[in-house]
Amino acid sequence: MRIRIxxxxxxxxxxGNAAAVCLLDGDSWPDETWMGRLAAEMNLSETVFTLPGVxxxxxxxxxxxxxxxVDMCGHATLAAAHALHVDRGGPATVTFxxxxxxxxxxxxxxxxxxxxxxxxxxxxTPAPDGxxxxxxxxxxxxxDTGPLGDLxxxxxxxxxxxxLAPDMNAVAAIERAHKIRGLIVTAQASEYDFISRFFxxxxxxxxxxxxxxxxxxxxxxxxxxxxxxxxxxLQASPRSGVVRTEVRDDRVLLxxxxxxxxxGELQGSSRPVALVS
Numbered sequence: 261m262r263i264r265i266x267x268x269x270x271x272x273x274x275x276g277n278a279a280a281v282c283l284l285d286g287d288s289w290p291d292e293t294w295m296g297r298l299a300a301e302m303n304l305s306e307t308v309f310t311l312p313g314v315x316x317x318x319x320x321x322x323x324x325x326x327x328x329x330v331d332m333c334g335h336a337t338l339a340a341a342h343a344l345h346v347d348r349g350g351p352a353t354v355t356f357x358x359x360x361x362x363x364x365x366x367x368x369x370x371x372x373x374x375x376x377x378x379x380x381x382x383x384x385t386p387a388p389d390g391x392x393x394x395x396x397x398x399x400x401x402x403x404d405t406g407p408l409g410d411l412x413x414x415x416x417x418x419x420x421x422x423x424l425a426p427d428m429n430a431v432a433a434i435e436r437a438h439k440i441r442g443l444i445v446t447a448q449a450s451e452y453d454f455i456s457r458f459f460x461x462x463x464x465x466x467x468x469x470x471x472x473x474x475x476x477x478x479x480x481x482x483x484x485x486x487x488x489x490x491x492x493x494l495q496a497s498p499r500s501g502v503v504r505t506e507v508r509d510d511r512v513l514l515x516x517x518x519x520x521x522x523x524g525e526l527q528g529s530s531r532p533v534a535l536v537s
Contacts, residue, residue, distance in 0.1 A: 261282060261284075261525065261526040262282070262283070262523070262524070262525055262526075263280055263281070263282050263524060263525070263526045264280070264281045264339075264343055264520055264522060264523045264524075265278055265279070265280055265281075265302075265304070265520070265521050265522040266278070266279055266281050266339035266342055266343060266518050266519065266520050266521065267339075267518060267519050267520075267521055268334075268335035268336070268338040268339045268342070268470065268472075268501075268516060268517075268518045269335055269338065269470040269472065269495075269501035269502060269503055269516040269517070269518070270470075270499075270501050270502075270516075270517065270518070270519065271371075271517040271518075271519055272519065273519055273521045274499070274521065275499050275500060275501065276335070276469065276470050276499060276500075276501040276516075276518070276519075277305055277335040277468065277469040277470035277471070277499065277501060278304050278305070278469070278521070279304060279305065279306050279307065279308055279333075279335055279336035279339040279340075280298075280299070280302040280304050280306075280307040280308070281307075281308050281310075281336070281339050281340050281343045282298075282307070282308070282309045282310070282526075283310050283340070283343055283344065283347070284309055284310060284311045284312075285312065286311070287311075287313075288311075289309070289311055289320070289322070290309070292322075292329065295307070295309055295322065295324055295329075296324055296328070296329065298324075298526075299324035299325065299326055300326045300327075300464075302326075303326050303464075304326075305325065305333075305335070305336075305465050305468050305469065306323045306324065306325055306330070306333045306335070306336040307323070307324050307336070308321060308322070308323050308324075308333065308336035308337070308339060308340050309321070309322045309324075310340050310344075310356070314357045315357040316357070317355040317356055317357035317362055318354045318355045318356070319340075319344075319354060319355070319356050319357070320356065320357045320358070321337060321340060321356040321357070321358050321363070322358070322359075323336050323337075325460075325463040325464055325465060326463070326464035326465070327462070327463050327464040328463065330359075330441075330463070331358075331359040331360050331407075331409075332358070332359070332360045332377070332408070332473040332476075333472065333473055334375060334377065334471065334472010334473045334474075334475065334476075334503075334514055335470055335471070335472045335501075335516075337356065337363060337365060337375055337472065338365075338373050338375060338472060338514075338516055338518055339518050340356075341354065341365040341367055341373050341375070341518075342367070342371075342373060342518035342519075342520070343520070344367075345367040345371075345373075346520065351366075351367060351368055351369050352366070352367050353365070353366045353367075354367075360377070360378060361378060363375060363376060363377060364376040371517055372515055372516070372517055373515065373516060373517065373518065374513050374514070374515045375472070375513065375514045375515075376511055376512075376513055377472075377473070377476050377511065377512050377513075377514060378476065378510065378511060378512075379476055379477075379479070379480050379507065379509075379510050379511055379512045380405045380406055380407070380408040380410075380473075380476040380477040380480070380512075381405075381406060381477075381480055382403035382404065382405055382406075382412055382477055382480070382481050383403060383404045383406070384401060384402070384403050384404075385402055385403060385404040385411075386402070387399050387401075387402040387413075388402075388411070388434050388437070388438050390430060390433075390434060391413070391434060393427070393430065394426055394427050394430035394431045394433075394434055395413070395415075395424060395426050395427075395431070395443070395445065396424070396425060396426060396427065397415055397416075397420050397423075397424065398415065398416060398420075399413055399414070399415060400414040400415055400416060401413075401414045402414070403477075403481065405444075405477040408441070408473065408474075408476060408477055409439075409440065409441035409442075410440065410441050410442050410443065410444050410458075410474060410477065411438070411440045411442075411443050411444070412444045412446060412477055412478070412481060413443055413444065413445045413446070414446060414447065415445055415446070415447050416447065417447050417448075418447050418448070418449045418450060418455050420447060421445055421446065421447050421455045421456065421457055421496060422455070422496050424445060424457055426443075426459055428459070428461045428466050429461075431443060431459050431461055432461040432462050435460070435461070435462045436462055441460060441462075441463065442458055442459060442460030442463070442465075442468070442471070442474070443458070443459045443460075444456055444457075444458055444471070444474045444477065444478065445457050445458075445459070446478060446481075446482075448482070448485075448486075449493075449494060451494070452492050452493060452494040452502070453482055453486060453488065453491040453492050453493060454478060454482040454491065454493050454494075455493070455494050455495075455496050456471075456474065456475075456478055456493060456494075456495050456496070457495065457496055457497060458471040458474050458495065458497075467497055467498075468497070469495070469497040469498070469499040469500070469501060470495045470497065470499070470500070470501030470503065471495060472503060472514050472516075474495075475493055475503045475505050475512065475514055476512045476514070478493055478505070479491055479493070479505035479506075479507050479512045479514075480507050480512065483505075483507045489506055489507045489508070490504075490505070490506050490507075491504075491505050491506075491507075492504050492505070493505060501516070502516070503515070503516055504516065
């Protein structure tokens with residue numbers, strides 16, 4: 261089986277967020293336990309699988325962290341679209357059937373990729389006990405992101421976001437106690453519209469380098485604050501990445517680039533087929 265590692269939300273190798281990409285053939289998904297084991301073996305934020313012709317879409321798409329299958333992942337969707345573009349060539353629009361509905365992704369002639377995702381509106385909510393201590397910074401306000409499952413945490417300024425050094429054990433305890441997927445920590449930025457970082461240790465991702473799905477909440481949140489529909493966000497992890505966003509009613513367009521850094525064949529394992537497609 262062919263497998264690629266593709267860095268998303270960047271045009272430079274070893275930056276942005278890496279995803280392992282498997283473009284499957286056939287008419288059924290592999291056994292999901294096997295997919296989970298492969299994701300654990302790759303030990304990246306996400307391993308993504310696509311399968312042609314699922315639920316009326318061009319492809320089905322499924323995402324696995326090293327710990328579990330997830331409902332939405334932006335950077336791995338961008339990586340999969342990049343792989344399809346490399347294989348097929350030319351500008352293209354593809355649809356993916358996912359746990360989060362039908363996702364439309366367009367690849368342009370210059371290599372940029374725009375993904376159409378559902379927006380994740382935010383609602384202010386009390387901060388969990390111990391959050392400021394876990395993050396080791398003062399918290400301005402916290403917001404629920406609905407089905408996205410993250411907690412958006414506003415802090416004072418860009419420097420606070422850049423300097424974050426959380427207590428990961430304490431962050432994991434808060435995420436488990438409150439059934440939170442991850443913490444999105446954000447502030448307004450100088451060179452960009454906003455800055456963010458993302459922590460999800462309970463998913464085996466202490467810090468996610470660039471989190472496309474988090475921007476489905478960040479873009480509407482900062483768009484309302486700044487009175488803008490087109491915004492650019494910097495995710496300031498050590499690898500870092502830039503996400504261009506556009507808010508369109510209940511959808512958010514996420515635009516970025518990607519680069520393939522490894523292309524090879526998976527050895528030592530055949531493709532186990534699930535009993536039920």
